[in-house]
Amino acid sequence: MMEENQNNIFEPLTGITKEDILEALKVCLETIHKDIKPTNTLKAMVFHILKSYFLDGKRFVIAECPTGSGKTIIGFMTYFCIQYLTAKGEYDFIRNTGRQAPKITSYFLTSNKVLQEQIADDIERFNFHDYMMLLKGVNNYVCIDADKRWKAGEPRLVKKITEKFGGEVPDNYVPTYELRPCANYSGEKLQEKFPCVSDCPYKVARLEASGKSCTILNYAYFLNVMRMVDLNPNTYFHRRLITICDEAHLIPDIVCNMFNLEITEYTFNRINKTIDYIRKEFGNRTIIEDANNIINGVLNFFRSPINQASEIINFMNKCQTLVDWLKDVCKAYNSESFNMMYGSTVKELIEDVSKLIDRKDSLTELIYKRPEDLYFESEQVSKNYIAESYKHVIKDLKESQMIRENMLDKMQYGLFMSATIGNPDEYAELMGIKKDEYQSFYLPSSFDFSKSPIYLTKSGWLNYKNFDTDIQKVINDCIKICNQHPTEKGVIHTSTFKVTSILRDNLLRTGNQLLISRFLFYRDTKEKEYLIEQFKNSDLPYILVGPSLYEGIDLPDDKCRFQILVKAPYTQLNSYIKKKMTRYPFWYKRNCLEKIVQAIGRSNRHKNDWSKVYLLDNCFNSLIFETNDSIVERIEEKRIY
Secondary structure, rough: OOOOOOOOOOOOOOOOHHHHHHHHHHHHHHHHHOOOOOHHHHHHHHHHHHHHHHHHHHHHHEEEEEOOOOOHHHHHHHHHHHHHHHHHHOOOOOOOOOOOOOOEEEEEEEOOOHHHHHHHHHHHHHHOOOOEEEOOHHOOOHHHHHHHHHHOOOOOHHHHHHOOOOOOOOOOOEHHHHOOHHHHHHHHHHHHHHHHHHHHHHHHHHHHHHHHOOEEEEHHHHHHHHHHHHHHOOOOOHHHHHOOOHHHHHHHHHHHHHEEEEEEHHHHHHHHHHHHHHHHOOOOOOOHHHHHHHHHHHHHHOOOOOOOOHHHHHHHHHHHHHHHHHHHHHHOOHHHHHHHHHHHHHHHHHHHHHHOOHHHHHHHHHHHOHHHHHHEEEEEEEEOOOOOOEEEEEEEEOOOHHHHOOOOHHHOOOEEOOOOOOOHHHHHHHHOHHHHEEEEEEOOOOOOOOOOOOOEEEEEOOOOHHHHHHHHHHHHHHHHHHOOOOOOOOOEOOOOOOHHHHHHHHHHHHHOHHHOOOOOEEOOOHHHHHHHHHHHHOOOOOOEOOOOOOOOOOOOHOOOOOOEEEOOOOOOOOOHHHHHHHHHOHHHHHHHHHHHHHHHHHOOOOOOOOOOEEEEEOOOHHHHHOOOOOHHOEEEEEOOO
């Protein structure tokens, strides 16, 4: 068996033959759950994935797998086979033998909780608990201590929770880990002060998950863990042999959103208010007298736009001064009553500012060593009684390097699967994958699309030039289509809230209350999640409307029989997008195509499913023919009357 080095980095597997791969596949197929019945095409795909790693010397495989083609099964089988190959036959996959997997080999990554839950359901259904486990972020677990204090009616906690829910706390509410008082303690002090640590649901789950040969995480959790690996060799999770990535087209955006910076004054205003509360509650100590100079020195950063990149570094230095001062505040007011009322809050604020300071070195390198890759802007976000407020956005234009350093370099082998990979060479370039490092595969769809046409209606042009003149014609056709599906549920993708608003106004002007009552409009993420559940669980012919319904929801069979894409989902052009397009000229169109393919896939979830898709914007007329064959073959022209 292959051993890990001190940093838990796997060396490539060597000496693997074609016969070994075929043997691994045979064992896998003999022992995985009887309900998993992979097609010959899926088996061939897994074989070629393994061949790419062990015979062709590739680190990465990029695989486009259409919706419903069995991505999860491909991921499971790839994991099982690699698990077998690492053990060189020493491990059997017979369940319930009590034998533990000899090597922790794999991560299975997803983009969101919904997809995580789907995989968790599969683990339950196929009885894979011996090998695999889902782990969520800390705030998804119950805090035993907070729950106890909530039930006891502790005033401060009750006030905090009541404010969180706007005054009305649900009857079935249970405090989650986000309210944990132990966040700022460690080691012996943690154990001493919080005896519940040994039974903490999150810590128990993390320990168990870290011991499974395959752990299912979302991308954000994985990236945070990998960021700590080099800093702390004693972390629960380390680099593993293979990382299997579902919905892999989202990785560039996820990584960039995590490692680019958006700095607002929210945390610093909280510090200011907290200091005022401390002063009123515990008196004006000498240390507090410095508050105005220190806090205002930081808040001034948000009173005007950034003109020079060096201002960011100066701000970071002031943040360090602020953190040091807050630590002194805790020492000066140190008492049981202070620690009970404000200790955890202040330490939480210190932690938030410290996370920002941790980015100083990487920002310094970007600003002074790679200034050509630096993008920064300031955006006015509000006006208050004190002054104008700006948020500052700092981005690294060399996104492929960011992905390379924070993700790819943490993998030995990587499998990237999605229904919307598109051009694999473009995808590899965005990811920072070198040409000689990967192989790509396309898995044809096995779905019957004969009853699922995609209609080009040619209702009007919704580009910048023609939007104002053509939007009314497009909206009229949209309403006509809804009337042609009076008993069926549907989804309308508006691309922007502006289009959503225009549709709502026109709908109200019809005065058709029966039609109006079918429409579900959302204004924010929370309302969106609520309405999606209402839409999915109801038998009424609702029509769900919004600009961001392209992915993350499964609507099989009668849950959705028609979809309307009103406007081509191009990203709104701004200075950052324009600069990004100079680095990756293909990205702008590619991003739009990804959304189109994802949207179309929401309503065809299995082989015998069917639905109709209407593309209203004339901009679709050329775009749609640049998607995959299974979509192009379904395209028809249709006038709406």
